[in-house]
Amino acid sequence: MDDTPRLHTAGTAPLERARDLRALIDRDATQAEAQGRLTDAVVDALHESGLFGICVPAPLGGAELSPRELMDVLEELSYADPSTGWVVMATTLANGTGGAYLGDDAVERIFAGPRTPLIAGQGTRPGVAVREDGGFRLSGQWGFASGMLHAQYSHSLGIVEGTDEGRIFVTPLDDVKQLGNWDVLGLRATGSIDYTIDDVFVPESRSHVFDTNEPLRGGALYRLGIVDHALICHSSWALGVGRRLLDELVRHVGARAGRPGQIAGSDAFHTDFARAEARYRAAKALVHETWDDAERTLAAGGRLDVRQETMVRLALNHATSTLAEVAGFVYISGGTSALRDGLIQRLFRDVHAGTQHITSGPQVLRECGRELAGLAPGETWSLFVLGA
Structure with a gap:
């Protein structure tokens, strides 16, 4: 069977x-x-x-x-x-x-309650875990815990002392000290605060190896592992916000059409808008094409190969950089209306907070180029770098 x-x-x-x-x-x-x-x-x-x-x-x-x-x-x-x-x-x-x-x-x-539990935390900058009978002692400080103000549990990366194994630890919010220091350019409503955990015991069952891709329950989605799951999430976010920016610019320009001196009558704007729309749609097409291919592999019972892993990273990186370009174009085209407090300004700020995420960093793009150029034979992906 x-x-x-x-x-x-x-x-x-x-x-x-x-x-x-x-x-x-x-x-x-x-x-x-x-x-x-x-x-x-x-x-x-x-x-x-x-x-x-x-x-x-x-x-x-x-x-x-x-x-x-x-x-x-x-x-x-x-x-x-x-x-x-x-x-x-x-x-x-x-x-x-x-x-x-x-x-x-x-x-x-x-998962015993009537509502889906919310788990929030940070899975890149690790704390320290010391093995103890039945589990681990976890300590550390983590940043950017998006959604923690709505969560019941934290999800934190720790490195096990003596083995250097990376594990995710899930702890009740009672074991977490929230630092409340979310004073940022954008994505302010995410409440992505920093937090600390000080020598808290975490039972073995409330942890798992960070890079596992063998689910104990559920289907092929979880054969992707945490990192690829995050790539799906951030790619989707970039595409949703990019579409909203362009649609808001259409509304902004349309409401002023016919007035003397407005951007709606500018040939240069018409050309630039067509280019922005094309860039966005091309980025979206790449993301969807790449994940359609990945989904076919998962549906057939397989795992992503190195080239597919490269492409899902490249698709996110390209979508994120395209989003930043679109946001800049929409902001400039919005004139003083974009400068003032309002939707276009908020979208612009949110974009430039989102582009700072590690999943879209320049190192990832360089590694994608190296693999695509055939310069990484025998290497595989570990987080955001290739290695033997």
């Missing part, structure tokens, strides 16, 4: 529920930015619609969307509001991978 995990699909219902929330999310976005967290109404609506469970394994009651289904939902939520899309992608990544990889004891406790 073939027990290879197969790709689970959920259909269009989650995307339709996300679209139904667009008006509410858009309405509350300004208030959310002012208070540094999503509004209670939006969080409750996301829970009630099941959208915090889009990555949770189906055996635990989640939707377990396929990569392309997941992309569509996250694009829609990020279009409605970049901060909302960011919080959902960050927490659902941790919820989903936790549900797939944590031990049975942990899963039975964490």
Whole structure:
């Protein structure tokens, strides 16, 4: 009997529920930015619609969307509001991978409630874990815990002392000291605060190897591992925000068409808008083509090869750099209306916060070029670098 995990699909219902929330999310976005967290109404609506469970394994009651289904939902939520899309992608990544990889004891406790648990934290800058009977002692300081103000658990990378093994540790928020230092250019409503954990015992079942891609429950989605899952999330976010920027510029220009001296009558603007639209659509096509290919591999019971791993990283990097170009064009074209406090200004700031994420860094692009040029024979991807 073939027990290879197969790709689970959920259909269009989650995307339709996300679209139904667009008006509410858009309405509350300004208030959310002012208070540094999503509004209670939006969080409750996301829970009630099941959208915090889009990555949770189906055996635990989640939707377990396929990569392309997941992309569509996250694009829609990020279009409605970049901060909302960011919080959902960050927490659902941790919820989903936790549900797939944590031990049975942990899963039975964490996923026991009527609502999908929210797990938030940081998986790049590690703390230190010391092995102890039955588990580990974890200490450290982590940054950029997106969604932690709405979470019940933290998800933190630690390096095990003596073995250098990287593990993810999931701990109740009672074990976390939140530093509350989210004073930034954009994505203010994500509440991506720093936090510390000081010598907290974490049972073995509440941890898993960082780079595991063998799920204990759920299907082929979880054979991607945490990093590739993050690439899906950030690619979707970039595409959703890019589309919203261009659509807002269309509305801005259209409302002023026919007035003397307005940009709507500029031949140069018409040409530049066509180029921006083409760049965005080309980036989107690359992302979707790349993940369509990856999804076919997963559906057939396979794993991504090195070239596919290169392409999903390259597609995200290209989408992110294209988003920055589009945001700059929209900001300049918006004139003084973009300069003042308002939607275009907020979108511009959110973009330039999102582009700072490690998944879209310059090192990744260099490594992609090296592999595509045939200069990395026998090397494989480890996080964002290639090695033998």
